[in-house]
Amino acid sequence: MVIDVPSFGALRTGQWQRAMPGVSKKMLTQTLRELEGDGLIVRTVHQLVPSMVDYALMRRGQGFVEPLMVLYGWAQTHAALLDELERNRAAAMPTGLPAAPCPLTPSAAAASAMQATATAAPPAAAPAPAATAAAPAWRTQ
Template identity: 65%
Template sequence: MSSLIVEEGCPPRRIHKLLTPKWTSMVLYILHHGPLRTGQLQRSMPGVSKKMLTQTLRELEGDGLVHREVFQVVPPMVEYSLTALGERFVQPLLALYDWAEDNAALLDELEFNREQANQQEARSGVADEPD
C-alpha cells in the first residue's frame, strides 16, 4: 500500500488551516443565521473572550468571509455578516453541524472515551511516546 502524503498546498491542508482557529467555524455558523453585533455574537458563544472574538472576526474579515459594517450613530454600532464567499464556506459546516445534532450520542461516547483515557493517563503518569 502506498503512503498518503498530504502536501502543504493541497486543498485539505488549506481548509484545515482556515478552520484551525478555535472559534472560526462557530462564528461562520452563527453569522449564517443573520447579521449580528459583536456583543450579540459573544452572547451566542458562551466561553469566547471578547479579545478572541475580535481576533477571529478580523481574520475572517481579512479572508473575505465576513463583512464588517460600521453605522455612523452615537455610540458607533458595528455589525458583522457573511459575505457571498462566507456563505459558500459555511455550507459544509452546516452539514457537519447537522450530523452532530443527529449523532449526539456518538459525541457523548467520544467525550466519555477521551475522559477515561485522560484519567488513565493521569493515574499511570505515562504519556504517549513521540514519533
Template identity: 60%
Template sequence: MAEPDFILRENCPQRRIHYILNGKWTSMVLSVLSYGPMRTGQLERALPGISKKMLTQTLREVESGGLVHREVFHVVPPKVEYSLTPLGIRFVEPLSALYDWAKDNAAALDELEDNLRRSAEAASKQGE
C-alpha cells in the first residue's frame, strides 16, 4: 500500500488556483483585460459567444476577488470601464503563459482533438 510521494491535498495552491479556471469565461475575461482597460461592449465583442448575463456575472466574480476594478462614468448612455487591479495583473501572468503555450502548440491541440473524435466514433460504432 505504498503511499504516493506526491499528494495534492485539499487546500494546496495547485487546487486553489482553479478558482480562476473554474468558470467557463473567467480566465478569458482576465486574459482579454490584460491588454488594457475595456468597456463592457468591447469585452463582449472580444469574446464571441458570451452572453450579457455571463459577461456581467463573470465580471462581478472577478471584481469580488479583487482582480478587476469597475469604474462607472455617470453619463448617458452609460459607460463602464473594467481594468485589472495589481492583484489581477499577478494572476494574469500564469494565464498568459498557459495561453502562449496553447498558441505555440496548436498542433498538439489538433492531435488531442483528432484522438477524441476517433474515440467518439469508435464508441458510436459499438452502439449500432
C-alpha cells in the first residue's frame, strides 16, 4: 500500500517509514524510486542544511489512490467483520504461531492520516520523466 501513503501530502522519508511499520529503509527507497520513475510521485530536494527530501503524489498517481480509499472506507465500515475474520484465523492456526493481520485493515496511522487529508487536492503534476529511462521490470516481463 505504498501508493496510498503519499495521498497524505508531501512526506519525508522518515514519515513514510513511520506510516508503514515493518518496511525496511532499503525496500522503501527502492519502491520510492520505482514510483518516481513511473511518474506517480515527485521527489523534491529542499536546499537546507542538512538537506531535506520529500515525496508527493502526482495527479497521475491520484488515480491509483482513489480506489484504495474506497477499499479502506469499506474496511472501516466493516471493521467488526474483519476482526471476526482475524479471530477465526487465529483460532485455526496451530498453537505457537502468530496470526497474520487482515491485509484490508488500515493501520491506525494510515487511517487517521487518510481522514485528515481526504479532501486535500493533489499537488500539480511534475514534468514527465525522460523518454530514455529504462522500462520498469513489470513492463518488460
